Amino acid sequence: MPGNATRINLMDLDLVRMQEFFVSIGEKPFRAEQLLKWIYHARIRDFAQMTNLSVQLRRRLPELAVIEPPEILREQTSTDGTVKWLMGSGTGNAIETVFIPEIKRGTLCISSQVGCALNCSFCSTGAQGFSRNLSASEIIGQVWQAAESLGHERNGTRRITNVVFMGMGEPLLNFDAVLPALSLLRDDLGFGLAAKRVTVSTAGLVPGIDRLRDSIDVALAVSLHAPVDDLRETLVPLNRKYPIQELMAACSRYAAGKHKRSVTFEYTLIDGVNDQPEQAQKLVKLLRKLPSKLNLIPFNPFPGTQYRCSPQWKIREFQEIVMAGGLIATVRKTRGDDIDAACGQLVGKFQDRTRRSERLGQLNSSLQEHNLVP
Ligand code: SAH
DSSP: OOOGGGSEEGGGOOHHHHHHHHHHTTOOTTHHHHHHIIIIISOOOOGGGOTTSOHHHHHHHHHHEEOOOOEEEEEEEOTTSOEEEEEEOSSSOOEEEEEEEOSSOEEEEOOSEEEOSSOOTTOHHHHHOEEEEOOHHHHHHHHHHHHHHHTOOTTOTTOOOEEEEOSSSOGGGGHHHHHHHHHHHHSTTTTOOOGGGEEEEESOOHHHHHHHHHHOOOEEEEEOOOSSHHHHHHHOGGGGTSOHHHHHHHHHHHHHSTTOOOEEEEEEEBTTTTOOHHHHHHHHHHHTTSSEEEEEEEOOOOTTOOOOBOOHHHHHHHHHHHHHTTOOEEEOOOOOGGGTOSTTOOOOHHHHHHHHHHHHHHHHHHHHHTTOOO
C-alpha cells in the first residue's frame, strides 16, 4: 500500500472537490455525498464500515485515500467548562482549538495557520511568528475532532452550534484551504451550520474580504481596535497596507453584497491605549452608517506584554458612549482564562515544551555520539 504522501486526504475535499475525485477514479459523483455523510454525520473513518459502498470500492479506497484529521495531543478543561485542545500531526507545529459552552449555544474557535504573520502588538500568537498555513483537513479536522471529543450529537448539550475563525492565524491569508473548510461547515452533508453561525475573523485584509463575499455566505468579523489610522497602525501593522478608509469601504461592499450580512467589529479594550471617551465617539462616527455590531473584548494579558486590560468601569463607560451613539455593542466575557484559552492567548505552549524536549533529546544523542557525555 502506498504511503500517505501519495494518498489523498478526503478531509481536504468539499462536495465539489470530492465529486471531482470520484469521477477521476471512474466512480459516479454521488459517491461523494455518501462519503461526506460517513465522515461528518456518522464520523466513520474506516472505509470497511461504509456499508453502502460496493465491496469493490470499499477495498479500493484505502489504496487511494485516507480520512485524517489532526491528532489530539492534549485536552484541557477550564473550571468554567471551556475546553482547549492542542492538535497536530505530532511532527511539530501544533495548533489550538477552543470550545466555549454557553446556555443556548456552543462556540468552537478554530485556527487557520500555525502562528501568524501579522504581528499585532497585543496578540500572543503574533509574538510567536508565522510557521505555516494549515491544510483544509487540518482546519475542518479541528471541528471533527472537537465534535468527536464532545460527543457531538445534533441535539446534545455540548453541541457545536457556532464556529468562529478566531484561533491562531489570519484566515484570509490562507484562503484556498479556508474556503473548502467553510463549505463543509455550511453544507448539510457536512456540519450543516447556518451562514450566521460561521464567522471568519480578519485583521482587515481588504482583497480577502472581497474574495470571501464573492465565494460563500458566512458572517464576517473585522478586528478594528482603533478608530484612527495612526493608533491602529501601532496595534495592527496591516493597517499600513489597508488603512481604515479602505477597510470600511470593503466592509460596506460586504454588507451590501448578495448575502446582505451585517459586519461585526471587534475592539479589544487596552488600558489607556484605545479606551478613551473621545475614541468611543470617533468609533460611533466611523461605524454608524454601516449595518454592524460592535464586540468589545477586554484585553487578555500574556507573558511579556506591556499592555493591561481596561478597568471594568472604563469598559462600561466605553460601551455606554457607543450605545448612546446608536451602535449595538456587547462586551465579550472572558472564558477559559485559567487554561490560557482566552482570545490572543493561543500559542501552542505544550508543543513548545515538546519541541524543547525533542531538541534536548537530539542534543543529548549528538553529544553521546561524540563521546562528550560520560
Ligand atoms: N487574525 C484574525 C483572527 C484571530 S484573532 C483577526 O485578527 O481577526 C481573534 C480575535 O482576538 C481578534 O479580534 C483579535 O484582535 C483578538 N485578540 C488577539 N489578542 C488578544 C488579546 N490579547 N486580548 C483580547 N483579544 C485579543
